[in-house]
Amino acid sequence: MKxxxxxxxxxxxxxxxxxxxxxxxxxxxxxxxxxxxxxAYLAKHLQAMTRAGVLYANSGPKGGYRLARAPxxxxxxxxxxxxxxxxxxxxxxxxxxxxxxxxxxxxxRRPCLVNTxxxxxxxxxxxSLRSVTVAELxxxxxxxxxxxxxxxxxxxxx
Amino acid sequence: MKxxxxxxxxxxxxxxxxxxxxxxxxxxxxxxxxxxxxxAYLAKHLQAMTRAGVLYANSGPKGGYRLARAPxxxxxxxxxxxxxxxxxxxxxxxxxxxxxxxxxxxxxRRPCLVNTxxxxxxxxxxxSLRSVTVAELxxxxxxxxxxxxxxxxxxxxx
Numbered sequence: 527m528k529x530x531x532x533x534x535x536x537x538x539x540x541x542x543x544x545x546x547x548x549x550x551x552x553x554x555x556x557x558x559x560x561x562x563x564x565x566a567y568l569a570k571h572l573q574a575m576t577r578a579g580v581l582y583a584n585s586g587p588k589g590g591y592r593l594a595r596a597p598x599x600x601x602x603x604x605x606x607x608x609x610x611x612x613x614x615x616x617x618x619x620x621x622x623x624x625x626x627x628x629x630x631x632x633x634x635r636r637p638c639l640v641n642t643x644x645x646x647x648x649x650x651x652x653x654s655l656r657s658v659t660v661a662e663l664x665x666x667x668x669x670x671x672x673x674x675x676x677x678x679x680x681x682x683x684x
Numbered sequence: 685m686k687x688x689x690x691x692x693x694x695x696x697x698x699x700x701x702x703x704x705x706x707x708x709x710x711x712x713x714x715x716x717x718x719x720x721x722x723x724a725y726l727a728k729h730l731q732a733m734t735r736a737g738v739l740y741a742n743s744g745p746k747g748g749y750r751l752a753r754a755p756x757x758x759x760x761x762x763x764x765x766x767x768x769x770x771x772x773x774x775x776x777x778x779x780x781x782x783x784x785x786x787x788x789x790x791x792x793r794r795p796c797l798v799n800t801x802x803x804x805x806x807x808x809x810x811x812s813l814r815s816v817t818v819a820e821l822x823x824x825x826x827x828x829x830x831x832x833x834x835x836x837x838x839x840x841x842x
Contacts, residue, residue, distance in 0.1 A: 527773045529685055529802075537798045538779055562783030602801060615685045621696055625720030627836070629829055639824045640695045643760060644687075647812035654805035666797045671787055678785075 532571040532609040535563055539572070540580065540605050540660045541667070544597035545675045550683030551590030560682075571609055578608035588684065597661035603652055605660070616644035690729040690767040693721055697730070698738065698763050698818045699825070702755035703833045708841030709748030718840075729767055736766035746842065755819035761810055763818070774802035 539557055546552055554572060558565035572591060575581040582594040593600060618641035622629045664672065697715055704710055712730060716723035730749055733739040740752040751758055776799035780787045822830065 527685055527687055527768055528775070529773045531775075531777060533774060533802070534777055534779055534798055542785070558783075560783050560785035561779045562786070563779065610685050615687045616691060617686070617689075619689060619692055621692055621719045621721065625716075625718050627700070627718035627833075628720070629826070633826045633829055636826075639821060640692060640699075643813070643816055643821070644691070647809045650812040651805045651809040654808040655801070658801055663797060663801070668787070668791045671791055675785075 527615060529606075530609055532574075533606055535561065535568060536571050536575055536580075536605045536609045537602060537660075537663070539568075539591075540575070540593065540597075540600060541663050542675065542679075543581070543591060543593050544600075544660050544664050545672070546592055546679050546683045549592075550679070551584055551588070551592050552679075552683045553590040556682045557591065575605065575608040578604070580604050580608045590684065593660070597664060598659050600660040601656050602658040602660070602663065603655035606655055607652075614645060614648050616641065616648065618644075685773060687764075688767055690732075691764055693719065693726060694729050694733055694738075694763045694767045695760060695818075695821070697726075697749075698733070698751065698755075698758060699821050700833065700837075701739070701749060701751050702758075702818050702822050703830070704750055704837050704841045707750075708837070709742055709746070709750050710837075710841045711748040714840045715749065733763065733766040736762070738762050738766045748842065751818070755822060756817050758818040759814050760816040760818070760821065761813035764813055765810075772803055772806050774799065774806065776802075 538561055542557065542560060543552060554569060555565055557572070558568050572581060572583070576583045576591070579594055580600055581591050583589070583591050618638055620638065622638050623634055696719055700715065700718060701710060712727060713723055715730070716726045730739060730741070734741045734749070737752055738758055739749045741747070741749050776796055778796065780796050781792055
């Protein structure tokens with residue numbers, strides 16, 4: 527089980543965009559160079575975040591990205607699901623209904639208990655990420671990083 | 685993010701082996717046909733579970749598998765980690781230290797907050813699976829399935 531690199535990229539970009547002055551947009555190349563990321567590959571993740579309603583994108587020469595909502599209203603889970611999707615990582619193949627030991631359809635009216643348990647664990651993971659907002663993450667940055675961003679972002683954003 | 689099919693196989697095999705009479709072993713081909721699984725592929729997962737100390741394996745003509753410990757002492761997480769490994773699904777690439785916005789090593793003395801948050805979510809997932817034992821899963825099987833296994837397993841195991 528492995529998460530895409532895009533999860534780290536998306537979360538850091540969301541935190542940076544949360545610090546852009548209200549109404550400002552940050553260009554994709556500025557985001558990419560801020561974190562030393564390949565712009566073409568970052569573009570895919572930014573598009574996914576835009577489709578998921580986490581980012582607002584404005585195309586054209588004055589184009590760029592900002593958070594689509596207040597950072598208090600964007601959870602870490604919103605970003606992670608934008609990149610990774612919302613599908614559960616466990617796919618039940620219903621092996622309880624296969625083979626010489628197959629359960630009857632009568633015995634399978636309730637969901638398989640293995641599936642139920644795996645879904646519960648997945649929900650614990652999502653609940654943990656849902657409980658953190660992008661705004662909270664920004665407050666946890668070192669003061670010096672936040673101060674530097676406050677000075678730099680009005681120049682970088684437009 | 686996706687879990688291997690082996691997670692479902694391993695959990696169902698562990699539940700079945702928990703119902704084998706004390707001291708009995710179940711052969712690999714019997715396990716495979718009980719769940720209609722390809723034996724060669726199942727073998728890899730049974731070996732992983734044996735290496736992880738979840739199963740005891742006895743090779744030779746009278747060989748087979750049983751749980752290495754009482755089913756009350758085997759958690760669902762033990763089985764899942766035997767199959768999937770214990771590595772965290774999020775790998776921090778420390779992008780906070782890259783690019784034009786790179787933080788100094790001074791600012792990076794504490795682990796990245798994104799990494800910390802992702803590890804906390806992973807631990808919530810593992811804690812959920814750690815809280816369930818194979819013995820508890822067996823008690824949640826439909827009564828008719830458990831009764832059938834009790835009748836069948838003394839014949840299948842040796």
